[in-house]
Amino acid sequence: MKIKVEKITKPKKGNGLWIKESGSDVWFFLPEGQTVIQGKEYQVDVELRRTRENRKYYLVKKIEEVIQAEQKAEEKQNTGQKKKITLKQALGELEKVEKAINKTIIGREEMVRLALITAVSGGNMLMVGGTGIGKTMTAELVASAFSDRVLYNQLNHYKELTNIIGNIDLKKFRETGEVEYRTDRFLNADFHIYDEFFHSKGKLRGALNDYILRRTLTIDDRGVLKGETRAIFLTSNRLEDLQDPKVQAEGGLAIADRIHIVLQVPDPDETVLEKLLTGGGTKEYSFRQPLSSIEVLEKIRQEAEKIPTPKWLVKKIAEFDAALKLKLPEEYRISPRKYITLVEMMKVSAVMDGRNAITLEDARRILPNAVFTLDQDIRKELNDLLKVSTEPIVQFIQKAQKEKDPQKIAQLMVENLGDGANLKDIKQLLNGDGIEALYIRESLPDVEKLIDKIQKKVESITPEDIEKMVEQQVKEIEEDVLNKEIESGLKM
Template identity: 25%
Template sequence: MPNSAQALEDLVATARQIGTAVESVIDGKAEAVRLALIVLLAEGHLLIEDVPGVGKTMLAKALARSIDGTVRRIQFTPDLLPSDITGVSAYNQERREFEFKPGPVFANIVVGDEINRASPKTQSAMLECMEERHVTVDGTTYQLEAPFMVIATQNPVEMEGTYPLPEAQRDRFTARISIGYPTASAELEMLDTHGSSSPLDHLKPVATATDVRALIEAVRGVLVAGQVKQYIIALCAATRSAPELRLGASPRAALHLLRAARARAALDGRDYVIPDDIQALAGPVLAHRLLPTAEALVERKLPEQVVTRLIEQTPLPRP
């Protein structure tokens, strides 16, 4: 059974190995690493949003290198074209036929650096592959190999030369995290470890793509009671009627919250989800999808604050 005790023990052990490997590169950010692991096991995609220089790309690369699968990196720039991401059909003169040359999106983990520097047209090239796990080029559909995860980094929209991500694309990211500045002790340790060479050079894979597929299968078997599902729906419905928001959480957001809660429960060694899992993940999973009203922006009411208020006001499910 995928939700057996042995499968959960194997999952926790392998996940800890991946987490330890990533934390050897990213100092003092255990919670961000844990959330990245949750998104990986929930078959989702991760958006890392923060100012330059705090380790966004380093976190993405470290997670990718700790798994022995195919990894491709896309540097998003204003002149990047959709075909540069998905691939292109080129005419082979020897065979006298068109053949498909796959783009960098054909990998187990795709690192999209500064995704909001590309034009909206290019950003939209990621929509199909992120949701449906396949790419259509010139009328032909090509399946992407599992596991498939996009780890995108972006600078805040206020930075010069950036385009805000379309709502449809933000909704496809399972969670958004902000790494933040390290503590003084972590920054001092970083100067010691990163000063002479990059720890990424010494990072070895601790799991294979097959291992990750098995972990994902184990997470799918985690039990979610009917009352907990009702709690997820109640939280998402509350965002749709909140006066501070003009766009609430979509049904896809509820599904992503459910999958992420399963992954968090499995990482804690549980084969069932509890309301604490939902409350802990509601901010990272829901906040980036919500659009505040103009009045809320003036009053500096951030979506994260609205989610926190809704968690306090939404009654917990009864056992």
């Protein structure tokens, strides 16, 4: 039924709202967690109830603004008529969203990029850091940029799962397939945001663990509800809470394998503070309406699925995993199931950067941030493992193929490969079976054709031209060193 809200009052005891329908004496009770605006029209599902004084009222089980309900019905009707979005359009939309968020949150570009990768791949991300540095704001902006179905909960305010999802009548659900409004909202939200996750009660945290991993809600040993949540963002002031024996006993460690990205958010540096204090950024926690759509995320995810998992990456993950076993306790290590998701995230990272293959850049962005520790020394050691000697060759070819000026291509060769390097040597490297050759071939599937094209572009460059470029590069390095020495002397 449809109702237009004429009056809103709070009950004398308890939570929720009483709302009066316009043009009648009928009252509706809205449970906690739902809000309405006076004068607006809503589509509601209700159940007739009576007060102790035998006065009739309606309990609102589900409510939705009429405009939104009509829009969704129209979208459902026109699903088959919608024009499919192209990858170019999807990447353009994503870039627009990323720029909008980076204008809002100053100096958090890498955190925003990782949050977007999480949203595309359908993973889980934990952001750890002090109060007021942009953790929750990033999660809310990313989620609200793509959907208006976002569930936010500050978990230290709740004791049990029923405080969030309400009570579920399992018998009624089996007979009709219906659940109450709060349960439906929980299951159908595109994004969940859990603030202060480790400050929540162990019983609640344990109940959420399965949902975070499998997107299923276990009601009892006989009933399981499937959720549609795409990505989950968690925040905490201190990852050290995991060291608390009480938290561990309540299943806190079980979350380690369920979180794909663990990012320590540093306090803002001097440059960021200056921008913030001089008017940079905004106080808006979320976009008032989505800037894009879930279809954009899905298109990029589908494109990422087409990228094969390279053999060099399998070898590197084996090295990474062996080092991890030496550095961390068993409960914090990465499981095969988690590695599968991490590789999917690397593929998404590659597509977002405009590539059709995973490179070391993607591996370094994801793998060290997947380790459930904030020990920066351990993370640096693990990051140092993610190197291959032929990486500069791949970087050179990626840049050179886009460049038209032969002089600039030659300059790129000197900068990336050093004096004396030539394209014939690169071709010879392709014939090996080691990780160095694999890295070139698998990072650049058409590498031989690319090298031939680059060769044609630089045929007019003479050895004398190369020599002049090397001299110029040496001169620039010497000037840079001198300037740093002068700057250092002035500071003293």
